[in-house]
Amino acid sequence: ELKVEQNPLFLSMQEEKNYTIYCNYSTTSDRLYWYRQDPGKSLESLFVLLSNGAVKQEGRLMASLDTKARLSTLHITAAVHDLSATYFCAVDMRNNNDMRFGAGTRLTVKP
Amino acid sequence: EAQVTQNPRYLITVTGKKLTVTCSQNMNHEYMSWYRQDPGLGLRQIYYSMNVEVTDKGDVPEGYKVSRKEKRNFPLILESPSPNQTSLYFCASSPIGQSSYEQYFGPGTRLTVT
Numbered sequence: 001e002l003k004v005e006q007n008p009l010f011l012s013m014q015e016e017k018n019y020t021i022y023c024n025y026s027t028t029s030d031r032l033y034w035y036r037q038d039p040g041k042s043l044e045s046l047f048v049l050l051s052n053g054a055v056k057q058e059g060r061l062m063a064s065l066d067t068k069a070r071l072s073t074l075h076i077t078a079a080v081h082d083l084s085a086t087y088f089c090a091v092d093m094r095n096n097n098d099m100r101f102g103a104g105t106r107l108t109v110k111p
Numbered sequence: 112e113a114q115v116t117q118n119p120r121y122l123i124t125v126t127g128k129k130l131t132v133t134c135s136q137n138m139n140h141e142y143m144s145w146y147r148q149d150p151g152l153g154l155r156q157i158y159y160s161m162n163v164e165v166t167d168k169g170d171v172p173e174g175y176k177v178s179r180k181e182k183r184n185f186p187l188i189l190e191s192p193s194p195n196q197t198s199l200y201f202c203a204s205s206p207i208g209q210s211s212y213e214q215y216f217g218p219g220t221r222l223t224v225t
Contacts, residue, residue: 048212099144101154
């Protein structure tokens with residue numbers, strides 16, 4: 001079965017704390033994407049990871065991909081309120097444009 | 112401005128009344144895709160297209176049709192809508208054959224079928 005599991009689904013953080021969101025997937029792929037969605041809005045691309053060991057960073061967010069473990073992580077460093085949103089990972093299953101999304105992680109950063 | 116547009120943004124209709132949601136992109140992207148978003152389920156791919164006249168089923172194609180007669184347009188057709196197709200729909204596009212494969216999403220169409 002082709003599936004993408006994201007956890008946690010809900011995450012309440014305090015400002016300045018660090019945390020990691022995990023994305024596991026069930027089949028071979030080396031194309032993984034992270035998106036951000038604000039309430040009532042569309043999806044905004046954050047990271048595109050296209051090979052094993054890929055690591056990308058933008059501000060307080062860093063994403064990595066381990067294709068052997070079929071795992072991607074989105075690490076949040078020193079969270080701030082502006083990062084409150086829902087984060088989705090998406091996997092191009094078998095590199096075949098069959099896109100499967102995780103259920104999303106709703107992140108709330110509290111002062 | 113590079114963008115993906117969808118119309119309408121909001122639609123309320125009745126069971127069985129055929130409808131079309133349009134999607135257009137101005138970035139000359141080969142790849143276009145339709146998703147539906149339901150609470151707790153993330154986004155699920157309905158159909159995608161690698162280029163003109165080439166379409167493939169995604170994860171949840173039942174009850175939907177698409178066509179790709181022109182590169183810029185990828186309409187989603189519901190021949191006989193049912194209440195379980197009430198959802199938020201997103202269209203997306205991306206280039207193929209480049210290093211990115213990054214998808215650009217439209218603003219979404221909220222469909223209610225009564």
